[in-house]
Amino acid sequence: MNTRKNLRQIWLLGLTLIFLALLATLPLYAPTYTIILMTSILMYIVLTMSWALFSAPTGYISLAPAAFFGIGIYTSAILGTRLPLPAVILAGSLISFCLALLIGALTLRLRGIYFAMFTFGLVELIKNFWLWYEIQFTGTRGRFVIFVDNTTIYYVMLIILALLLLVTYLIRRSRFGLALRGIGECEEAAAHIGVHVNALKTATFAISAIFMGAAGAIMATRWTYVDPYVAFNPLYSFMSVLMAIFGGIGQPYGPILGAAIFAYLEEILITRFPYYYMLIFGIVLIVTVLYLPEGLIGLVANIRKRVAGGQDALA
């Protein structure tokens, strides 16, 4: 049993590496449009996966992704002209990380729905404060961001995703990940058997913010002009949560699947039928919550089980 599980893991790892390698060669032959589309898909995958990194094992619904994403965006807008690109992205992730540490430390006592409300309020607080600050002290609402070509943006996003996959993998198979799942199962029990519940939650929350900040920092260069409404749009938080739930948060590839499907749907629908896209999104979400508690991957697993059961019956 154990060797079979190991084999499966090696297989998955190999498949992931091949997939990443394929993605890395994409700019060599694909048209620019494909690169731009893939960048958006990768962005949603990064946001969704980093959300799931903290929220999937612990069960805390964080609505903060938009805050860290927006901080990345503004780091890029402010430092973009003064620092080289890698330094800008690093700065974006570092600032997000520090803010997440602070928030994590502050919200340790909040449970369940109150944590969701707090993180949501936080995004709105940062947005409105920053809007006021910009108008008051810089005199304009928005800022221009330095130009970076599409291929570079694509590669940076791919590197962020590769690192995120690595971190997710390492956390899941370590004692760290086990302790996190323990918190999700029963926080009191986890604390009782010696898990540093608060430190662990804060650390994971902050690690997940690194990737959101980095994604924001590189995405800003594609949009060229940002204002607080664009940067701190709560929709990024909602999307991350919903895409992850749709894909299924029991396995790391669930959020990837959910994000990829909806990012692609968004790309083809949002310019022509924006309202229908969001309408479909809402309906799918409700159907998922009602009928697919384990998301798309849960559905796939169920079908596989049924098919396998059928084979057993035949044999």
Next chain:
Amino acid sequence: MTIKIIEVLITGLLMGGLYALVAVGLSLQYGVARILNISHGEFIMLGGLTTWALYTALGVNPLLSLAICGPVAFILGFVIHRTLFKRLLASSASPAIFESNSMLAAFGLMFILQNIALLIWGPEIRGYSYLVIPVHFLGTLFGANRLLTFGLALVIGLGFYLFLSLTRTGKAIRAAAQDPPTAGLMGVNINNVLALCFGLGAAMAGIAGVLISMCYPVHGVMGLEYTIIAIIVVVLGGLGSIPGSFIGGFILGLIGSVVTFFEPGLALVAYYVIFILLLLVRPTGILGR
């Protein structure tokens, strides 16, 4: 100077009355049915836009719209609870899981209602003028529509409070809020009461939307803004408490008008600062248990 102070205070109270009414429905939905209804603001938006459409197309008096939007929103809410949330309640393993699942479902509902409205009415900002007659009051000037909506908000809130405290159904609702299983054992039809609460919450939102449209412009994406205000007021005043919602609403309205007086750009910032501090210090609210 004193006139200025009176003006700021009255503006705050007028805002507060509307905020309270916006929050009463959510307070009931979250306090009793345990649903943090993110789509609450969408019912407000639907109420507002329907009133606008009826007024501009058919000349229907907004006061008459109250009698239309309230019941329609009630039926909509009741049906939604009966079909969606009841099933969710049955399939959720624990109250905590139901709270997060129902919040996610409410997100879905928010997207659906908002985009149906956008498909019908488009994203334009709509407004009509109704009773924009200046009224002199303690040396200050206010629109008659503002005073009317304030009065209606108070009357509706009071009526709702009396309904909950005096009638048999109200008693069943309060029992269900305290302890659903025991209330069920005492012969309260829990599923009915919860659906009733959700429907009443939706009706209050629809009514609030009608009142809001009398004073402010309305548009398809206004919902979330009011949902947030409702959440802040509910957290401020304590869950499931109608007097709490009114106290919370007035406090928020006053804070808003005072901050606006000094620095208009910071009013929303002040709301969120209070909200976040409150969650950290006293998440059960001022009148909360």
